[in-house]
């Protein structure tokens with residue numbers, strides 16, 4: 124039996140992108156393509172606030188063609204069962220989408236592939252087809268006093284999505300695989316860890332799927 128917070132029919136499912144609906148991480152795929160993998164690692168290890176790390180990583184993309192980024196995203200495979208899962212959720216009348224601390228340039232491609240309803244992510248500034256390195260971050264943690272300090276506070280983003288669809292936060296589902304998903308997974312009506320990385324501090328009573336097949340979330344939604 125899945126652990127729920129609150130009652131009421133579930134209406135919305137928000138997915139993290141990297142490692143959740145796509146098999147891999149867009150920024151590392153770009154790092155390989157453009158040769159800045161070690162810079163990403165260095166920035167990731169730095170102890171600054173997460174949103175400052177996001178800004179520094181975006182600067183690595185300065186001067187690159189947006190179309191090259193899009194081509195890399197197009198090539199990144201979806202996780203096993205994602206297509207079937209999204210189709211089923213739409214049949215069940217859920218609103219589905221992506222909440223990611225990656226870029227809209229990527230989430231919009233993935234959302235289109237999966238016929239999703241919404242995406243929230245950081246926006247890379249693009250001028251004449253070239254990425255400037257400036258990052259527009261939705262943030263949100265400063266408004267609700269969330270301790271995540273991320274470029275995208277996923278809990279704040281999820282609350283916004285819920286409001287848009289006239290639903291309560293307790294009617295939302297959040298699915299993710301890493302610490303950046305913590306604040307949305309712990310505040311959604313139903314939080315699901317999908318194949319979480321080792322470093323995630325998962326609570327005893329939390330819902331966890333230890334498999335790479337997305338279809339396994341459906342049984343949590345139906346119980």
Ligand SMILES: [Mg+2]
Pocket residue numbers: 139140141142143299300301
């Ligand atoms: Mg992830």
Ligand SMILES: [Zn+2]
Pocket residue numbers: 264269270271272273275276277278279306307
């Ligand atoms: Zn947060």
